[in-house]
Amino acid sequence: MQLNPEQDRAVKHGEGPLMVLAGAGSGKTRVLVQRIAALVGRGVHPSRILAVTFTNKAAGEMKERLGEMLGYHARPMWIGTFHSTCARLLRMFHEEVGLSPDYNIFDDDDQMRLVGALLKERNLKEEATPRSVLSAIGSAKNKGEDPVEYNKLGYLAAVISIIYPMYRGALVREDAVDFNDLLLKVRDLFAHKVVGPQLRQRFEHVLVDEFQDTNPVQYNLVQGFVGDTRNLTVVGDDDQSIYSWRGAEPRNLLDFKRDYPDSEEVKLEQNYRSTKVILAAANGVIINNQDRHRKQLWTDRDGGELVLWEEVRDERAEGDFVACAIEGLVAEEGREWGDMAILYRTHAQSRVLEEMLRSRGIMYKIVGGVSFFQRREVKDIRAYMRLVSNPAADMSFDRIVNVPARGIGKTTVDHVRYYAKSKNISYLEGARDAARGEVPEVKAAARKKLKHFLDIIDGLASVKKAGASVSEFLIQVVERSTYRERLEKEGTTDASDRVNNLAELVSMASDFDDETDGEGTLAEFEERISLASSADSEDGRGSAVTMMTVHAAKGLEYPIVFVVGMEDGLFPSIRENRDTLASEDRKDLEEERRLAYVAFTRAMDRLVLTSARVRRKWADVKITTPSRFLHEIPEDCLAIRTRPDPEPENTTFRRRPARAGKFSGDSYDSTSQYSDVPMNCTAPGRQRKAFGGAGGDEFDQRSEYKEFPTYSVEGEVAYESCDEFNFDQSAEFVEIAAGATVRHKSFGLGRVVTSQGQGKNQKLAIDFSTVGVKTVMARFVDPVF
DNA sequence: TATTCGCACTTTTTT
DNA sequence: AGTGCGAATA
Numbered sequence: 138m139q140l141n142p143e144q145d146r147a148v149k150h151g152e153g154p155l156m157v158l159a160g161a162g163s164g165k166t167r168v169l170v171q172r173i174a175a176l177v178g179r180g181v182h183p184s185r186i187l188a189v190t191f192t193n194k195a196a197g198e199m200k201e202r203l204g205e206m207l208g209y210h211a212r213p214m215w216i217g218t219f220h221s222t223c224a225r226l227l228r229m230f231h232e233e234v235g236l237s238p239d240y241n242i243f244d245d246d247d248q249m250r251l252v253g254a255l256l257k258e259r260n261l262k263e264e265a266t267p268r269s270v271l272s273a274i275g276s277a278k279n280k281g282e283d284p285v286e287y288n289k290l291g292y293l294a295a296v297i298s299i300i301y302p303m304y305r306g307a308l309v310r311e312d313a314v315d316f317n318d319l320l321l322k323v324r325d326l327f328a329h330k331v332v333g334p335q336l337r338q339r340f341e342h343v344l345v346d347e348f349q350d351t352n353p354v355q356y357n358l359v360q361g362f363v364g365d366t367r368n369l370t371v372v373g374d375d376d377q378s379i380y381s382w383r384g385a386e387p388r389n390l391l392d393f394k395r396d397y398p399d400s401e402e403v404k405l406e407q408n409y410r411s412t413k414v415i416l417a418a419a420n421g422v423i424i425n426n427q428d429r430h431r432k433q434l435w436t437d438r439d440g441g442e443l444v445l446w447e448e449v450r451d452e453r454a455e456g457d458f459v460a461c462a463i464e465g466l467v468a469e470e471g472r473e474w475g476d477m478a479i480l481y482r483t484h485a486q487s488r489v490l491e492e493m494l495r496s497r498g499i500m501y502k503i504v505g506g507v508s509f510f511q512r513r514e515v516k517d518i519r520a521y522m523r524l525v526s527n528p529a530a531d532m533s534f535d536r537i538v539n540v541p542a543r544g545i546g547k548t549t550v551d552h553v554r555y556y557a558k559s560k561n562i563s564y565l566e567g568a569r570d571a572a573r574g575e576v577p578e579v580k581a582a583a584r585k586k587l588k589h590f591l592d593i594i595d596g597l598a599s600v601k602k603a604g605a606s607v608s609e610f611l612i613q614v615v616e617r618s619t620y621r622e623r624l625e626k627e628g629t630t631d632a633s634d635r636v637n638n639l640a641e642l643v644s645m646a647s648d649f650d651d652e653t654d655g656e657g658t659l660a661e662f663e664e665r666i667s668l669a670s671s672a673d674s675e676d677g678r679g680s681a682v683t684m685m686t687v688h689a690a691k692g693l694e695y696p697i698v699f700v701v702g703m704e705d706g707l708f709p710s711i712r713e714n715r716d717t718l719a720s721e722d723r724k725d726l727e728e729e730r731r732l733a734y735v736a737f738t739r740a741m742d743r744l745v746l747t748s749a750r751v752r753r754k755w756a757d758v759k760i761t762t763p764s765r766f767l768h769e770i771p772e773d774c775l776a777i778r779t780r781p782d783p784e785p786e787n788t789t790f791r792r793r794p795a796r797a798g799k800f801s802g803d804s805y806d807s808t809s810q811y812s813d814v815p816m817n818c819t820a821p822g823r824q825r826k827a828f829g830g831a832g833g834d835e836f837d838q839r840s841e842y843k844e845f846p847t848y849s850v851e852g853e854v855a856y857e858s859c860d861e862f863n864f865d866q867s868a869e870f871v872e873i874a875a876g877a878t879v880r881h882k883s884f885g886l887g888r889v890v891t892s893q894g895q896g897k898n899q900k901l902a903i904d905f906s907t908v909g910v911k912t913v914m915a916r917f918v919d920p921v922f
Numbered sequence: 923t924a925t926t927c928g929c930a931c932t933t934t935t936t937t
Numbered sequence: 938a939g940t941g942c943g944a945a946t947a
Contacts, residue, residue, distance in 0.1 A: 192937080220937050245936085266931095316937060382935065485933055488938090505936085546923045668937070688935045710934050732935080755932085755938070 140171070147403040148172045150370070151179075154400035156348075156393055157372040160434040161419070161738035162410030162694065165372050169346060170199055172370065173214070174206045176342055184213035185341040187362055191350060193218055193669060195692060215340070219355050220316060221668050223323040226336075227314070228664075233329055233886075234322045239526040239660035241313035242667035246511060248315055251532060255303050256296075265296045273297055274304070278317035279384025281324065281354040310563075312527050320354045327361040331886050335878050337364035347692075348373030348393070352384035356392070367397065375430050376423050379688060379732050381724075390430070408434045408738075410694050412441030414774045415744050419737040421771040426727045443776040444737075444744045446703070446767055450780070451751045451758075452486070456493030458747060459699050463499055463682060466697060466743075474500055475680035478695040480687050480736050482708040486701060487684055494682065504685035510666050514620070514635040515642055519663060521614045524565065525597045526659055531557075534564040541623040544586045552578040553587070565594070593617050606655050607662045608647035615639055687736045698740035700733075703748040703764040708733065733766045879903060879918040887918075 140148060144164060147157050148171045159165035169188070177183050190196040196217045203211040215222060224242070231238050243251070252267040270293065277287035288297045308314060314322060327333045343362045345351065348371035351359070363369045371393055378387035386392075394400060408416055416436050423429070449455045459479060466472040479490060479501075487503055494501045509515065517540055520533035527533075539545040549571075556576045557567025571579040572587040579587070600613045615621045621639060624632040649662050683695070687708075702708050709729035737744055748763045767775075873879060877889045879901070887905035892915070901918065904910045 218937065319937090379935075380937090383937075483934055542924075544923070548923085686935065707934095728935095 140168075141407055143403055143405055143407075144168050144171075147370075147405070148175050150401060150403070152366075152368055154367055154393075154397035155370045155403065156390070156397075156400050157370065157403045157405060158390075158430060158432065159372050159374055159405040160408060160432055161374065161377060161735070162408040162436075163405035163434070164409055165346070165374075165405060166195075166199070166692075168405070169344060169370075169372055170202045170206070173199075173203060173344065177207055177210060181341055182213075183207070183210050184215075185339070186344070187215040187222070187340040187342070188217075188344045189219055189222060189346065189359070190216065191218065191347040191692070193221060195346065196221070218668070219351075219358065220319050223319045223358070224664050224668060226323050226326070227319065228661075229880075230326055230329075230332055233326060233332055235309070236314070236322075237312050237527065239312070239658070241311060241523055241527065241530065242319065242664060243308065243311075243313050243315045244511075244667055246516065247313075247532060251307055252300060252304060255300050255307070259299055259303075261296055261299065265293055265300075269293060270296060270300055274301060275317065276384060278315075278321065279352045279354065281321065281357060307531075311530050311532060313530075317354070320358060324354060324357055324361065331878070337361060340364070341366055342368045342370070344370040344372070346372050347377075349375050349378040349387040349390055350380045350383075350385040351389050353386060353389075354384075356386075356389050360396070367399075369397065374432075375428075376426075376432065376731055377691070377735050379691065379728060379735060381728055387428075404432065406432060406434050408436040408438075410741050411436060411738060412438045412742060414441050414443055415737060415740050415742075418444045418744065418770045418774045419734050421774065422730060422737065422766050422769045423734040425769055426730055428724075428727060442743050444746065444770065444774050446746045446748070446770075446775055446777045448748050448750065448763065448777070448779040451749050452489045452702075452753060453493065454780075455701055455747050455749050456490045459490065459701065459745075460493045460497045460499055462699070462745060463494070464497060472697060473680050474682045476696040477699070478683040478685070478690065478693070478697070478739065479699045479701060480685060480690050480739065481701050482687060482710055482732075483702075484686060486707075490684060490701065500681040501684055502681045504683060505689045509638065509641070510669060512635075512638055514624075514638055517620065518611065518614055518639065518642060519666065521594075521597065521618060522610070522659055522663055524594060525601055526663075528565045529563040531564045534568070537618070538564075538568070538590060541618065541620055543590060545583065545590060549579055549583040549587070552576055565591075601659065606647075606650045607657055607659055608643055608650050610659060611643050611646045615643070687732050690739050691735055694739055694741055696741045697743045697745070698736070699745045699747065700736045701747045702752070703746045703767055704752065704761040705764055706761065707752070708764055709766065730766065733764075873901060873915055873918075 144167070147155065147168050150172070157165065157168065159168070173186060173188060176186060188196075188199065190199060200211065200214075200216050203214065203216075215225075217225070227234060227236060227240070228238060231240060248271055249267045252270050256262050256265065256267060256270070273288045273291060273293050274284040274297065277284040280287070284301045285298045288294055291297075308318070327336055340362050343359060345359055350373075359369065359371075371390075373387075373390055375387045375390055378385060381387070394402075411419070413436055416434060420434060447458055449458050463474070463477055466477070467474070481487060481490070484505065491501065491503070510519075517537055520530075520536040523530045523533040524537065535550070538550055553567045553571050553576070554564060556571065556578075557564045560567070560570075562570075567576075568587050569591060570576055572584050572591055574584060596617055597610070597613060600610055605613065621636060624636045624639075646662060649657050649665065653661070687700075700708075705711070709726055709732075711725075746767065748761070748767065750761060751758055752761050753759075873889060873892060875889050875892055878886060879889060880886055887903040890902040890904050890910060892901050901913055901915050902910055903913055903918065
């Protein structure tokens with residue numbers, strides 16, 4: 138495909154700031170990739186290019202494409218999310234920010250537990266919920282401000298001023314950072330007298346995708362990375378800004394013009410994705426927003442079906458309709474399941490849809506939801522990993538000291554905790570003392586059990602020390618902790634699901650080992666897990682209908698898109714009992730509208746919207762009003778179809794009688810109203826491919842069942858030595874030249890003055906900030922840049 | 923100390 | 938409706 142003149146201009150832009158205002162479906166990803174390739178072609182060293190994407194998945198795709206175009210030259214490029222980029226930098230500069238190289242990243246769940254525990258400790262549970270505290274802390278940190286100061290006037294001021302210092306203390310003790318710290322610590326690095334200037338000069342070109350979704354801290358980071366070169370490319374679309382609740386400021390697009398007045402601006406207004414009708418529908422909605430740059434998206438894709446708005450009775454009818462329509466599209470138009478996506482505003486809506494699809498034997502996959510990595514058993518195993526890497530990981534200790542149950546009760550743990558706190562040592566150390574009998578409250582029986590637990594941890598530590606690969610280590614965790622054994626003894630389906638999840642985790646670890654030639658560390662694997670978003674796990678394998686939230690659909694496209702639950706209160710989502718100002722309401726509504734815009738513009742050929750007259754929320758039933766956005770769609774784009782209730786007007790709503798079986802969804806087929814929809818449903822009996830049995834749950838976002846790799850439990854695992862990896866790394870080998878910054882194990886950071894010799898025998902004269910100029914073999918230092 | 927039961931809370935969106 | 942937590946019980 139040829140580039141259009143505007144795209145071409147963006148790709149060919151040389152030095153200096155560039156802003157690309159890219160509408161939905163305008164090929165911005167392609168432009169970005171080509172631009173990077175063009176920079177390399179122009180002689181920019183690949184390792185001096187930083188590209189920031191919104192998701193890890195987008196980063197992966199970009200890497201892949203550049204890999205194809207540039208071969209191994211693409212490898213040294215820095216391509217990733219803000220978070221993964223910062224994690225990488227923090228690993229390099231861990232000392233400067235006071236972290237170990239194996240530092241932990243606290244995810245949502247960890248933070249919640251921690252704050253919950255702190256609130257409990259201070260008897261503040263009445264005053265605030267962990268969620269509210271964290272969101273107050275988070276909104277401050279998103280702006281780069283001090284949480285206590287920032288919330289000084291809010292109703293949580295008192296709680297935050299007590300909890301936040303404790304929270305921060307706990308993170309320091311546990312050698313951990315939260316998501317925001319990841320960015321803030323790197324921002325702080327810019328002020329470091331040695332590292333700061335280096336960081337500023339590190340990149341010659343910086344490119345940021347989805348710029349409308351960056352928050353102030355991220356913008357600061359960008360400015361730091363750009364340094365004096367001013368070679369910054371930002372790509373964004375203010376109409377697709379849907380993360381302001383996470384601190385994103387679409388105003389960054391305006392600020393960019395202020396901060397870089399000499400920037401060139403390119404507008405990509407031709408849409409290559411959607412039909413005219415779909416685009417007109419999306420435009421019709423978005424023009425109702427006040428706060429936006431005017432943009433005129435256009436397409437030359439004539440024709441296409443009208444957007445269909447199907448009004449149905451309730452969410453079951455909605456699911457049934459969608460399932461039917463899918464069948465019809467497969468039968469009539471020869472579409473494949475993989476061509477279709479169902480988008481919803483909230484995860485909670487997925488359940489009914491799932492049920493209805495399943496009852497018709499339609500394969501589906503769900504993106505997001507409860508992430509694989511958040512499952513209890515996976516988190517437990519991760520806690521073992523953490524505790525072994527970092528004995529001070531008290532939260533991890535708490536989590537697994539008695540998991541699986543080994544008879545260490547609450548009272549024992551309380552004694553250990555109290556003792557550890559009073560001596561200012563970690564819980565694990567406390568447990569050691571207790572096991573040795575130094576804590577009188579812990580009696581012999583409990584001591585023995587603690588000893589047993591410590592033996593497990595120490596055993597794992599020795600496995601790690603022996604140089605086990607990550608997957609080997611995980612296998613040892615699963616075995617030595619008796620986790621798998623216990624689960625298998627349970628014999629329930631739930632337990633065997635969990636075993637499968639553990640197998641999946643091990644196999645991911647083994648993929649990781651392969652990828653890193655066995656050189657990846659536990660901490661790196663854990664980092665990857667922590668930063669993996671639920672949307673990343675999507676593997677395009679097989680043909681299945683994709684279900685996800687609108688947020689997760691950002692950047693994706695499908696020939697056919699269903700957007701379900703188009704009702705006021707749901708989409709746009711309106712939270713009740715909220716005491717915000719009217720202007721906030723408008724802002725929220727505008728964001729919801731942008732969300733609708735994103736949803737609609739995912740569709741290439743056909744867009745189907747549904748609304749239910751009645752929707753169950755929790756236990757009760759609510760009568761709904763169709764989404765106001767539906768009325769904003771130009772009439773000539775829209776086909777509206779309302780189905781009357783099959784029952785007489787004034788019958789009261791009858792509850793579906795409770796069934797004995799777990800799922801009653803199958804009963805719906807016979808009453809389906811939709812066998813005559815123009816998308817022509819086939820009869821429910823004619824299913825192309827069914828999977829599983831009724832109520833079976835074997836199809837979800839996880840990949841298929843994998844056996845545990847074979848291994849020996851007894852005897853020592855033979856760990857290969859690892860001194861031959863260097864050869865393959867030549868592609869990434871960076872010649873250390875005078876002026877480079879390097880790190881030495883004992884001398885710390887220094888700057889290379891002169892260099893002598895090559896390869897293994899290269900000698901460097903280095904000016905260390907600690908000890909002055911020293912001559913060192915190059916292989917004893919790590920190039921920082 | 924382990925297990926079980928009942929209650930409260932959840933549900934907007936996620937790196 | 939499903940989960941997680943705390944209290945009550947074995």
